Amino acid sequence: MFVNQFLFLAAILFCIGVYGVIARKNAVLMLMAIELILNSVNINLLTFALRNGSTDGHVFALYIIAVAAAEVGVGLGLVLLVYRNKKTISLDDLSEMRG
Amino acid sequence: MIAQNIGFWIIAIVMIVAALRVVTTNNVVHAALWLVVVLAGAAAQYILLAAEFVAVTQVLVYIGAVMVLFLFGTMLTRARIGTESDLNNSYKKLGIPVGLVMFVAMGLALISSFGDEKLPQTATVVSTQEISDQIFGPYLLPFWALSVVLLAAVVGAIVLARKD
Numbered sequence: 654m655f656v657n658q659f660l661f662l663a664a665i666l667f668c669i670g671v672y673g674v675i676a677r678k679n680a681v682l683m684l685m686a687i688e689l690i691l692n693s694v695n696i697n698l699l700t701f702a703l704r705n706g707s708t709d710g711h712v713f714a715l716y717i718i719a720v721a722a723a724e725v726g727v728g729l730g731l732v733l734l735v736y737r738n739k740k741t742i743s744l745d746d747l748s749e750m751r752g
Numbered sequence: 753m754i755a756q757n758i759g760f761w762i763i764a765i766v767m768i769v770a771a772l773r774v775v776t777t778n779n780v781v782h783a784a785l786w787l788v789v790v791l792a793g794a795a796a797q798y799i800l801l802a803a804e805f806v807a808v809t810q811v812l813v814y815i816g817a818v819m820v821l822f823l824f825g826t827m828l829t830r831a832r833i834g835t836e837s838d839l840n841n842s843y844k845k846l847g848i849p850v851g852l853v854m855f856v857a858m859g860l861a862l863i864s865s866f867g868d869e870k871l872p873q874t875a876t877v878v879s880t881q882e883i884s885d886q887i888f889g890p891y892l893l894p895f896w897a898l899s900v901v902l903l904a905a906v907v908g909a910i911v912l913a914r915k916d
Contacts, residue, residue: 655870659801668854676840716894725818
């Protein structure tokens, strides 16, 4: 197996995630696109861990999984609060801080 | 090696199709279920990369916990389950050139850096013991910081989401 086949898979997933963050207006769907980006980073870390024969990449991948779980918890709490106050989670409608 | 390569390409194609469906489908619940396919495929790729502990953690944390959170978030913030037309920005076509430019840039960098370098054939599976030796040895301080982050996230989520 080539190093590049895993790295290219991660790059494709990353770009799809970036497209999702740009294209989506619904806050929950944007968080899903962020999950795609985080997973592509994990694939990269584990590929390099195998290439270099070290376990550091595994540790970082586990930390990223934990941080992603925390991020989703707080993010969905925020989305819930926004929905309760404004009855919508469309990100275009959250423009109070625009100057 | 042949079998692993065939497995890699099948899983990779399924993952890419599912990821495209996540960012293009007009149904939030379908997007969540396609995301499950991507995350399970990623777990399979971790096993191909000799990272069994990370793969099991991926299944437990992502497919078990994060997806339930997403489905609850969908349920609590929308009146109806079904197709919606108001999920995308009006300028969503702008995302296609941005994604393509990033992919071309990353692809050129990867080809010039790694070319046709191969992964080591004799790699052994990284055992859980080695990972725990790393976490509770040189990476203990980030582990503590991560514990505080998770505690803060739990408290923060409760404070944000409760009704006063």
